[in-house]
Amino acid sequence: MSTETPDPPGARASERPDGPSRRARGRATMKDVARLAGVGIKTVSRVVNREPGVSTAMSARVDAAVRELGYRPDAGASALRRADGRSSAIGVVVDDVANPFSGAVLRAVEEVAIGHGTVVLAGSADEDGPREREVAQAFTDRRVDGLIVAPTGQADDHLADELRRGLPVVLVDRDAPGLPVDQVLSTNELGAAAAVTHLTDAGHRRVAYLGDLSTISTARRRFDGYRQALIDVGLGVDDRLVVADLHGEASAEGAAVHLLQLPPEQRPTALFCAQNRITVGAVRALRSLGLAHDVAMVGFDDFPLADLLSPGVTVVAQDPGLIGTEAARALFARIDGSRRPPRTVWVPTTLVRRGSGEIRPPQGR
Incomplete structure (x- = not known):
């Protein structure tokens, strides 16, 4: 003594x-x-x-x-001394923390976490399955109390492993069939259908689709909405107007230029862009070809300055703040011991009209 x-x-x-x-x-x-x-x-x-x-x-x-x-x-030492073993930290894995949508989700998660005296560790998966696993593993090695993940859709078995070990996991933005977890998702299919219906209501019959990687659940759902909206007005899907598996602005710009340079009878009069960076690439293509006021466009996801362009970009806006808030609430409920059955929270999308989606097709097209 x-x-x-x-x-x-x-x-x-x-x-x-x-x-x-x-x-x-x-x-x-x-x-x-x-x-x-x-x-x-x-x-x-x-x-x-x-x-x-x-x-x-x-x-x-x-x-x-x-x-x-x-x-x-010393937060690490404090966690080891705590009777409940908590670290007062959670991990969040998104596609890209630099993407405005992901950034808004992270900010909302952080606001909820602060109220729980918890810090947020964030990382980007870059649509790469092995990287998603590595980032999640780095967080679990630091004994986070739970994970919020936007899954890449590539080998999500590592999340199943974490669940078996008792770590709370919540999926955000994308689903992962077979994982018994809470999910917070946008109404992707309904939002995409609303965008395409908006274009066909304006008289467009040749609506092109520019989509993200088909491994991503949101991309598949948005394409389903695009296809169903065309079927609903008696139009079939023209495969020549569908370009999927795009990732990033440069590939989207190139795809849009290709579509807009097709022969007149094949050329689309409207574009539906199924992700915000794809929309940015399409905007660049339209401006470089001098067609920004001639070809209609609706994008899925809002992005900064979309309302300041000429014309303003019509979008299907998600609510990343609400998505992040609901995901964080679900995670902390699990951390606190909730054993209710897993559920999916659907966050509605909104069509925001700004000009580009209201351009009518040329006469005879």
């Missing part, structure tokens, strides 16, 4: 030999705080972790010592 006598409550670090030198050597420890405040380490732990049972005066002394020493708790 230690016979060390604690310092007087009023003593300061500068009055003790180990005060300044300890701070000079490195990061302040809980023991340093206890010495400066004149209390035991257990008292410091209770104050730092905001546990009950410490007087107001004692808490004030500890808080003052924490501020003076610049003490910061």
